[in-house]
Amino acid sequence: LxxxxxxxxxxxxxxxxxxxxxxxxxxxxxxxxxxxxxxxxxxxxxxxxxxxxxxxxxxxxxxxxxxxxxxxxxxxxxxxxxxNYLSYDSGRAAPTLTLSGSFNGDRAEENKLTRITANATDDVQVRLVEFYVDGALVGTDGSYPFEQRFVTPRMAEQATLKLRVRAVDTGGNETWTNEQTLTLVPDATPPRVLRYTPAAGSNPADSVRGLTVTFSEAINRSTLTAADLKVVAAGADNQLGTGDDSLLSGGTLAFDAETNTASLTFGTPLPAGIYRATVAAAISDPAGNKLANALVRDFGVGRRIPIGTVIAGEIGVAGEQDVYNFVATPGQRVYFDGQNASRPSYFYLKLQDTSGKQIFQDTINGDDPGVYYLELGGEYTLTIWGYQ
CATH class of the missing domain: 2.40.128 (Lipocalin)
Known part of the structure; x- marks a missing residue:
């Protein structure tokens, strides 16, 4: 629209x-x-x-x-x-229906998650669409857009597959597509990373126990090793890519075939600090197609502090975010007092609750910000960063 x-x-x-x-x-x-x-x-x-x-x-x-x-x-x-926002369809007009999908013309790669789309419309409305593969019902969709996903067979099992779709309106009128035959071809598409955790940037204290990566398709488990999925912690200089970085060890590596998700989990939450997660390009699908590129993401974990803590000597690089967590009581008054008399820099403050909702954002720029009252008790995340 x-x-x-x-x-x-x-x-x-x-x-x-x-x-x-x-x-x-x-x-x-x-x-x-x-x-x-x-x-x-x-x-x-x-x-x-x-x-x-x-x-x-x-x-x-x-x-x-x-x-x-x-x-x-x-x-x-x-x-x-x-x-029930529309009246019953008392007419005899059947839905109009065509079939399309994520396959290439009349060819589909073997052992791939494939999408079928039913382009269905009606003079009143379409009630549901049924999707058939090789004559078997593989799914029903009752809401627009009408889609179904399935994994194509391996070429060793069969050379072709047949697709057909049926649309039914709210009056029971139905339309079938003609049967469409797809020829299976070798898998030539590399896997992709769909999503990962933890999020890049800052994360609350005690919230990160490892790394999870969800791929676009099944992964060859033998290519997923501790060298391919790893987390490195910055050293005392708080800079990644320097000599005092350290590789985190002792994590448990696992793979969930149902969701195509790999995980590296540590026994305890990661302590406050700066980290780099790497997913190596050597990871491949069962056909041997490797990731197009390695995935490298930096993230931070905040430090838990009591109210009244003086934060000194922490913000050394403009634009670098420092994250802290504290627990407040209902009606807690929060006040930030800039104690650097010379005030050579400007600093931003941002306070969020555990859902990520921003409570306030302010700037220390010569004068201290005002007093804020936290209506609800619980844990809050404070992010501080300088821009000059």
Whole structure:
């Protein structure tokens, strides 16, 4: 959707499309008391002004998801609400349907996670789409976009595979695609790193016990060794890539074949400091395709301090972040007192709760920042960095 809203457009807090010209959204005009479930005509994605109607719920709706022609609403303290936003399809028009996917024309690489997409629309709405591989049902999707993923067979098992898709609307009218035959070819695509933890940058004290890496496909377990997945700690100079860096040892290396996730776990949380995680390019998939590049990411772990601690001599490099954690009581007053009389530098302060929500951000620039009150007790993360 990309269009100019009207002057009276409600705020949109969440949305889900049917793929057939309707959009269900959580909207509001003036705060939580006006939250509602609204229906829009989105048949023209450049026109976002076609409001149709709205539905009240017992609570305050916050999120929406569609499945099998119904809207499922997260309704705050009222729990889950189900909204039937369109009438029953009493017509005889069947859905229109075409099939596409992540394969290349009529060829698919063997032993690869492959996506099938059903491009399905209807004069009312599509209720569900069924996906068949070699005549067997491999999955059903009840919400737009209609997709299914599966792992292609190995060439040693079969030379081709057959795909077919069935779409059904809310009146029971159905459409089948023609059967599409794909020829299996050798796996020539290298694996990729999809995600990893810990996050680059700063992490709270005691929150990091190791490294996890999720790959885009299965990995040859023999190529995953302690030399391929490792964590290095900076030494006393707090600089990575210098002679006093040390390789962390004693971790347990594991691989979860269900999620294609490798992990290196240590017995205790990593202490405060600066670290570098490396995923070597030597890691390969079962066909021998290696990672295109090694993954190298730096991260930090904060230091736990009691309120009243004087932080001295810690910030030596402009732009470098130092992270601290402390525990506050409800209503705790927090005050930062810059005690460097000459004030040769400027410093930023940022305070976050355990969810990552920012409580405040301020600057020490000649004058001390004011007093802040923490409404809730618990652990907080303080990040300090200088820019000059």
């Amino acid at each position: 990309q269009g100019t809203p009207p002057a009276t457009q409600a705020a949109i807090h969440g949305m889900a499309s049917t793929g057939s010209g309707e959009l269900v959204a959580v909207t509001s005009y003036s705060g939580p008391s006006s939250l509602a479930v609204s229906l829009y005509d989105d048949s023209d994605p450049t026109d976002v002004t076609k409001f149709l109607t709205s539905y009240d719920t017992p609570g305050n709706p916050r999120a929406v998801a569609l499945n099998n022609g119904l809207a499922y609403i997260a309704d705050s303290t009222a729990g889950l609400q189900v909204v």
